[in-house]
Amino acid sequence: xxxxxxxxxxxxxxxxxxxxxxxxxxxxxxxxxxxxxxxxxxxxxxxxxxxxxxxxxxxxxxxxxxxxxxxxxxxxxxxxxxxxxxxxxxxxxxxxxxxxxxxxxxxxxxxxxxxxxxxxxxxxxxxxxxxxxxxxxxxxxxxxxxxxxxxxxxxxxxxxxxxxxxxxxxxxxxxxxxxxxxxxxxxxxxxxxxxxxxxxxxxxxxxxxxxxxxxxxxxxxxxxxxxxxxxxxxxxxxxxxxxxxxxxxxxxxxxxxxx
Numbered sequence: 629x630x631x632x633x634x635x636x637x638x639x640x641x642x643x644x645x646x647x648x649x650x651x652x653x654x655x656x657x658x659x660x661x662x663x664x665x666x667x668x669x670x671x672x673x674x675x676x677x678x679x680x681x682x683x684x685x686x687x688x689x690x691x692x693x694x695x696x697x698x699x700x701x702x703x704x705x706x707x708x709x710x711x712x713x714x715x716x717x718x719x720x721x722x723x724x725x726x727x728x729x730x731x732x733x734x735x736x737x738x739x740x741x742x743x744x745x746x747x748x749x750x751x752x753x754x755x756x757x758x759x760x761x762x763x764x765x766x767x768x769x770x771x772x773x774x775x776x777x778x779x780x781x782x783x784x785x786x787x788x789x790x791x792x793x794x795x796x797x798x799x800x801x802x803x804x805x806x807x808x809x810x811x812x813x814x815x816x817x818x819x820x821x822x823x824x825x826x827x828x829x830x831x832x833x834x835x836x837x838x839x840x841x842x843x844x845x846x847x848x849x850x851x852x853x854x855x856x857x858x859x860x861x862x863x864x865x866x867x868x869x870x871x872x873x874x875x876x877x878x879x880x881x882x883x884x885x886x887x
Contacts, residue, residue: 634658634716637686637694641702645886646848647711647747651702653695653733654716655686655723663718664753666787667775668819668858672717677789688725692732699740709741711769714748721754727763734766745769749811753792755800770808771848772801776826777834784824785815794838801842810839811848814872817861827864832872836879846882849873 635658644650656662661675702709712733714720723729737746747769755761764770774797776782782794801808816825825831839847849872852863866887876883
């Protein structure tokens with residue numbers, strides 16, 4: 629599976645099941661996925677190890693020019709824009725100018741759509757960098773990924789290129805002082821003969837303990853919704869997802885479930 633890639637700097641608005649009318653901002657190359665993870669469920673398909681600042685990231689000035697032009701057009705149409713969303717072809721915080729871009733996007737939002745939130749969909753892998761962490765905390769809606777409770781399941785699902793430890797990711801998420809949401813995709817399947825299942829009692833228990841340390845504003849959970857690079861992954865049913873949602877609520881967290 630080659631996956632879905634966005635060749636535009638700014639795309640949409642699209643009707644998002646989680647964010648409403650969302651205008652996407654792609655800081656990453658239009659012809660390749662650039663990410664620290666290689667998740668088995670990623671709609672962008674399989675990736676390869678990113679090359680950091682040597683990669684041909686989208687030019688900062690062109691991204692901001694394209695965003696301002698689109699915001700001007702949408703404002704002239706009185707379009708009900710709900711979110712400006714850092715998304716696109718991988719991990720947006722890998723862009724070397726990410727903190728600067730965040731500041732400028734905030735300024736453009738305030739100028740054209742002051743009531744619109746700014747969202748970033750991040751896999752939580754770059755939070756060791758304080759500048760990135762602080763930039764994310766300036767946003768209205770940083771949505772940080774945490775797909776597993778154990779190291780084994782984290783490695784199976786997210787297939788990170790950096791040999792990251794889940795306890796370090798959790799520690800860095802704690803440094804955001806609760807100014808974040810956690811998003812988790814629940815699934816089952818097999819990868820090279822090893823069982824993938826982040827819905828087991830053990831995994832849910834470990835994952836909830838991580839949430840208690842992180843103390844997010846809310847937790848967003850959902851199943852597979854699109855084609856995946858790894859075939860045979862199971863979309864868990866809505867009743868099972870609701871059971872998981874109730875466990876999160878019982879742990880004291882605001883929970884949003886999408887199916």
